[in-house]
Amino acid sequence: MTSSPPTPAPVDARRVLVTGGAGFIGSHLTARLLERGDSVTVIDNLSTGRRQNLATAHSRLRFIEADLGHALGAFGRGEVFHQVYHLAAAVGVRLVMSEPIRSIQTNVEETAALLRFVSDPARHAGAAATGIPTLIASSSEVYGKAAKSPFSEEDDVVYGPTTVGRWSYACSKAIDEYLSLAYHAHHRLPVTVARFFNTVGPRQVGDYGMVLPRFVAAAIGGKPIPVFGDGSASRCFCDVRDVADALPRMLENPACAGRIFNLGSDRPITIAELAALVIKTTQSRSHVQLTPYSEAYPKGFEDLRQRQPDLTRIRATIGFSPRIALEQTIRDVAAWLREGQP
Numbered sequence: 001m002t003s004s005p006p007t008p009a010p011v012d013a014r015r016v017l018v019t020g021g022a023g024f025i026g027s028h029l030t031a032r033l034l035e036r037g038d039s040v041t042v043i044d045n046l047s048t049g050r051r052q053n054l055a056t057a058h059s060r061l062r063f064i065e066a067d068l069g070h071a072l073g074a075f076g077r078g079e080v081f082h083q084v085y086h087l088a089a090a091v092g093v094r095l096v097m098s099e100p101i102r103s104i105q106t107n108v109e110e111t112a113a114l115l116r117f118v119s120d121p122a123r124h125a126g127a128a129a130t131g132i133p134t135l136i137a138s139s140s141e142v143y144g145k146a147a148k149s150p151f152s153e154e155d156d157v158v159y160g161p162t163t164v165g166r167w168s169y170a171c172s173k174a175i176d177e178y179l180s181l182a183y184h185a186h187h188r189l190p191v192t193v194a195r196f197f198n199t200v201g202p203r204q205v206g207d208y209g210m211v212l213p214r215f216v217a218a219a220i221g222g223k224p225i226p227v228f229g230d231g232s233a234s235r236c237f238c239d240v241r242d243v244a245d246a247l248p249r250m251l252e253n254p255a256c257a258g259r260i261f262n263l264g265s266d267r268p269i270t271i272a273e274l275a276a277l278v279i280k281t282t283q284s285r286s287h288v289q290l291t292p293y294s295e296a297y298p299k300g301f302e303d304l305r306q307r308q309p310d311l312t313r314i315r316a317t318i319g320f321s322p323r324i325a326l327e328q329t330i331r332d333v334a335a336w337l338r339e340g341q342p
Contacts (some may be wrong), residue, residue, distance in 0.1 A: 197264025
């Protein structure tokens with residue numbers, strides 16, 4: 001375990017823990033928390049996160065490179081936090097399919113360790129007597145392959161057989177949600193669950209199957225854009241900066257505690273349309289190259305035809321509405337990639 005030297009925080013600074021804070025969403029959230037004056041501790045083992053995503057020289061940022069369970073166990077009794085954001089998780093369909101054991105263990109075991117930590121009475125540091133306010137990151141994958149559209153938080157979920165590894169990620173995130181809600185029900189832990197829907201933007205890499213950075217990288221490189229299947233599957237893409245702005249508002253609103261919220265955009269676009277939009281926005285000469293799923297993923301992969309969230313609950317509770325247009329996100333991702341960041 002490696003750690004940057006802790007810097008004494010201002011007496012009135014809020015002490016916040018962000019797990020997975022060097023990752024794509026986590027680093028944007030960390031930047032927001034630092035901007036508002038918080039003292040932030042980030043734990044990340046850099047398995048998918050990147051140190052350069054963080055302003056490690058910032059006087060109110062402490063970075064700990066370690067597995068989450070080990071880092072939490074190493075904290076002394078004087079290590080206290082006022083808020084916790086748990087974003088550490090296995091990410092991306094490609095990673096889940098290639099490393100299922102690691103993905104399942106990361107999602108379930110680390111979330112269980114985190115929930116035990118935040119519910120420990122010795123660490124409340126002036127927070128509610130029931131535990132540290134905590135936000136748990138979940139995923140739209142939890143809905144599985146349910147046919148209903150759009151998905152709302154109380155809908156049934158539908159998974160394939162356990163012999164199809166693609167569904168292991170969905171099940172592991174569902175267990176995280178069950179654990180979180182159980183801690184709220186039985187220990188009154190003020191925990192909120194956010195189900196992310198296709199979050200995109202600068203700092204996202206395509207190594208783990210993320211579609212937008214792969215498309216943009218191909219477009220600015222003048223290479224064919226690989227669209228799996230026939231391109232008719234649809235998704236809703238939300239800029240990471242809109243998501244990062246929403247997370248603190250969710251955690252600080254008492255009406256969110258003990259509840260699950262869809263978080264993302266509700267404007268669908270087919271993957272073929274996305275490829276065309278990337279080509280147009282980047283003014284690329286690339287063309288679309290259709291690739292069968294059998295060539296892109298292991299045998300037994302199942303695609304989802306659509307994934308659109310019902311945002312009624314989060315709109316009513318915190319007034320959430322995405323602000324950044326997909327075209328702007330594409331331009332910003334292209335600019336980031338041209339800087340040679342990955």
